Amino acid sequence: AQKATVKTYCSGQSSVCAGQTVQGGWQTLDDCTSGEVCQITNGMPQCIASCQDTFTASGASACYGNPQGSGNPTLCLETKQSGGSTWQYRICKQGGTFQNSFDYSLVDENHFVTLSASTGSSGSSCTNWKSISLSYIKQNGVQNGAGLRGHVSSPQGCQQSACQYSTGGITVQKTCQ
Numbered sequence: 001a002q003k004a005t006v007k008t009y010c011s012g013q014s015s016v017c018a019g020q021t022v023q024g025g026w027q028t029l030d031d032c033t034s035g036e037v038c039q040i041t042n043g044m045p046q047c048i049a050s051c052q053d054t055f056t057a058s059g060a061s062a063c064y065g066n067p068q069g070s071g072n073p074t075l076c077l078e079t080k081q082s083g084g085s086t087w088q089y090r091i092c093k094q095g096g097t098f099q100n101s102f103d104y105s106l107v108d109e110n111h112f113v114t115l116s117a118s119t120g121s122s123g124s125s126c127t128n129w130k131s132i133s134l135s136y137i138k139q140n141g142v143q144n145g146a147g148l149r150g151h152v153s154s155p156q157g158c159q160q161s162a163c164q165y166s167t168g169g170i171t172v173q174k175t176c177q
Contacts, residue, residue, distance in 0.1 A: 003027055003045065051176035055085055055134060062168025063094060068161065071096075077106075077150045077167035078126075085135040085174075089116070091150040091167055092126035100155035106132060109169070110147035119156060137174050145173030 005024040010017035032038050032047035039048050063076040074094040081087050091104050098120060104127060105117040115132045134146050150167035158164070 049176065053140070054175050054177045055081060055087075055137075055172055056175060057081070057087075058171040058173075060170075062170045064166055064168040066165045068164075071099075073165060075150065075152060075165055075167045077148060077170055079148065079170055079172070080129075082131065085137070086131060086133055087172065088129045088131050089148070089150070090127045090129050091120070091152060097123050097125045098154060102152055102154035103156050103158075104150060104152045106130075106148060106150055108146040109149055110145060110171075111136070115146075115148075120152075134172055134174075137172075140174050140176050142171055142173045145171045147171050 004026045006021055007024070008017060008021045036047040036049055038045050040046075041048075057079055060080065061076050061078045063074050065074040066072055073096070076092045076094055077089060078092060079087055079089045089106055099122060101122050102120045103117070104120055106115045107113070108115055113136075116130050118127070118130065120127045137144060137146060147169055148171070149169040152165040152167075153159070154163055154165065
């Protein structure tokens with residue numbers, strides 16, 4: 001990162017200066033390392049890390065064998081990245097199909113946010129893929145990431161603990177690579 005002073009010399013009576021410009025010598029402000037680039041911020045050059053924000057997941061799927069309720073179902077959360085902060089998810093019942101129509105939601109337990117809620121149909125082994133946006137994650141690191149977990153109420157509208165189920169959890173975090 002360097003800077004130089006440029007002087008313009010004007011002569012005559014004109015209101016527009018079209019005089020000669022003379023550039024002074026370059027002065028080094030900062031030596032950028034191989035992992036940095038020089039960028040102009042507020043008119044001044046500075047060295048910044050040359051990385052790109054990337055979203056990564058702790059795994060593509062996570063399952064949980066629910067001990068309560070009838071049948072003790074194992075439910076899995078599956079995720080895939082569509083691009084950048086846009087992801088897709090679905091909830092699957094391992095080794096079987098859902099016997100009832102059911103409510104399901106995807107919750108970010110780190111940020112106490114419900115990202116999506118919908119209804120699934122009986123006879124299916126997986127819900128349809130649904131898109132979610134994690135663009136609200138502004139800072140890097142696992143502690144700032146989304147702790148994703150699916151929740152299922154089966155049958156639909158059930159509020160009792162015996163029909164509340166969950167999936168395993170996946171963490172999606174933003175990193176600078």
